[in-house]
Amino acid sequence: MIRSPKTETMSRTDLESFQLEQLKKTVSYVFERVPFYKNALKKNGVVPEDIKTLKDLARLPFTSKLDFRDNYPLGLTCVPRDEIVRVHSSSGTTGKPVIAPYTQKDVDVWAELIARSLACAGMTREDVLQNAYGYGLFTGGLGLHYGAERLGATVVPASTGNTKRQLMLLQDLGTTAISCTPSYALIMHETAIEMGIDIKKTALRLGILGAEPWSENMRIDIENKLGITALGIYGLTEIVGPGVAVECPHKTGMHIWEDNFLVEIIDPATGIQLPYGQEGELVITTINKEAQPILRFRTKDLTSLNIETCGCGRTMVRMSRITGRSDDMIRVRGVSVFPSQIESVLLTVEGIEPQYMIVVDRQNAFSSDELEVWVEVSEGIFSDEMTKMSALQTTLQRELDSVLGIKARIKLVEPKKLARTEGKAKRVVDRSELPKT
Numbered sequence: 001m002i003r004s005p006k007t008e009t010m011s012r013t014d015l016e017s018f019q020l021e022q023l024k025k026t027v028s029y030v031f032e033r034v035p036f037y038k039n040a041l042k043k044n045g046v047v048p049e050d051i052k053t054l055k056d057l058a059r060l061p062f063t064s065k066l067d068f069r070d071n072y073p074l075g076l077t078c079v080p081r082d083e084i085v086r087v088h089s090s091s092g093t094t095g096k097p098v099i100a101p102y103t104q105k106d107v108d109v110w111a112e113l114i115a116r117s118l119a120c121a122g123m124t125r126e127d128v129l130q131n132a133y134g135y136g137l138f139t140g141g142l143g144l145h146y147g148a149e150r151l152g153a154t155v156v157p158a159s160t161g162n163t164k165r166q167l168m169l170l171q172d173l174g175t176t177a178i179s180c181t182p183s184y185a186l187i188m189h190e191t192a193i194e195m196g197i198d199i200k201k202t203a204l205r206l207g208i209l210g211a212e213p214w215s216e217n218m219r220i221d222i223e224n225k226l227g228i229t230a231l232g233i234y235g236l237t238e239i240v241g242p243g244v245a246v247e248c249p250h251k252t253g254m255h256i257w258e259d260n261f262l263v264e265i266i267d268p269a270t271g272i273q274l275p276y277g278q279e280g281e282l283v284i285t286t287i288n289k290e291a292q293p294i295l296r297f298r299t300k301d302l303t304s305l306n307i308e309t310c311g312c313g314r315t316m317v318r319m320s321r322i323t324g325r326s327d328d329m330i331r332v333r334g335v336s337v338f339p340s341q342i343e344s345v346l347l348t349v350e351g352i353e354p355q356y357m358i359v360v361d362r363q364n365a366f367s368s369d370e371l372e373v374w375v376e377v378s379e380g381i382f383s384d385e386m387t388k389m390s391a392l393q394t395t396l397q398r399e400l401d402s403v404l405g406i407k408a409r410i411k412l413v414e415p416k417k418l419a420r421t422e423g424k425a426k427r428v429v430d431r432s433e434l435p436k437t
């Protein structure tokens, strides 16, 4: 269902004139209120009055994660402390976390965007959403929660973890939709089998999955195992959290809510804008935020944009599945690969579970002569004779070589041997972090 038909199916001309007005307002607003932006704009030789068309977006300075760190915790904020009603934060595994403050209007707009996203994915007030994104500082839990309530659906605020209880609630409450990371959807499936539950026989029909990269083959695997339609939802802490973009059941990319976010694709090396259809780094400018609007945020996420109207009738641009983050790229003898490409190949081979780990030597700046991939084999195969195991190893090596052009050392491990994470999966590990065996 289209929740806001006037907005979601707006003509491009109307949308672009709306965006221009919002962009002008945003640039003046941050110029007046945030010294960081005033300096950055001045450095680029731009004053707010220079914004005359949407093309002028390219004249604005980029903002990066580093700028958030340098201005930690609230140096990029535009409003006094008493107007902030909530803060969220990124996990900050690599230094100070990003702080995301919201005014009352920001949390209202966010809830509406999530409600719109859930409706776009096919949810209605008849649905029971089990929200298994983490509640707390992470934007996934509360973000999905308030959006689903706004839609009028029933929310089960399960958060991550305690998978057995989740499965009990899922059955007893007649959960129809689940929101979680794709990897957690698989953990639920695995645990259900252990408990003798067939998820396919429950009322579950829809997964709203995101917060980590996943391949198309992973989607197929999840859909088959859980008997659901699995759709992607995208967002990031710096911008708002989830609700920047979402897939509709046509599965032709994630619709970006362009009345709130201006998007560009740039060449990550040069910063130059690329045309629709070409893959590069996604850059987002918020045009409807009060507490912390952001100009040209470099997401590091690699994707491409598709401007064609979708079969669902929505006119806003769509982003393709994220192939990886520019900082996740691994180079093997000069060939660049992303974990999701490796995942995609692994999942085409029979006898393999969608659980893997890529081992790199970080000292060597992610560049190595040989790649090592640890992958779980299915129950049954592991107990078989060695010949089958080595045949499987050879097949995996051959597939990775023929599809991606990389030579990989494959280590087959017992089912359920690799560590599971209930939030975002960790696919790439440094050799020094490996468990001692």
Ligand code: DLL
Pocket (backbone or CB within 6 Å): 090, 091, 133, 139, 140, 209, 210, 211, 212, 213, 214, 232, 233, 234, 235, 236, 237, 238, 241, 242, 243, 299, 301, 322, 325
């Ligand atoms: O992961 C927000 C979120 C919560 C999105 C719940 C979707 C669902 P961060 O922790 O700041 O925020 O991480 C943002 O996660 O730059 C992407 O690299 C990745 N990511 C998010 N959604 C997707 C997706 C949340 N659908 C980072 N596909 C982003 C692939 C995704 N990667």
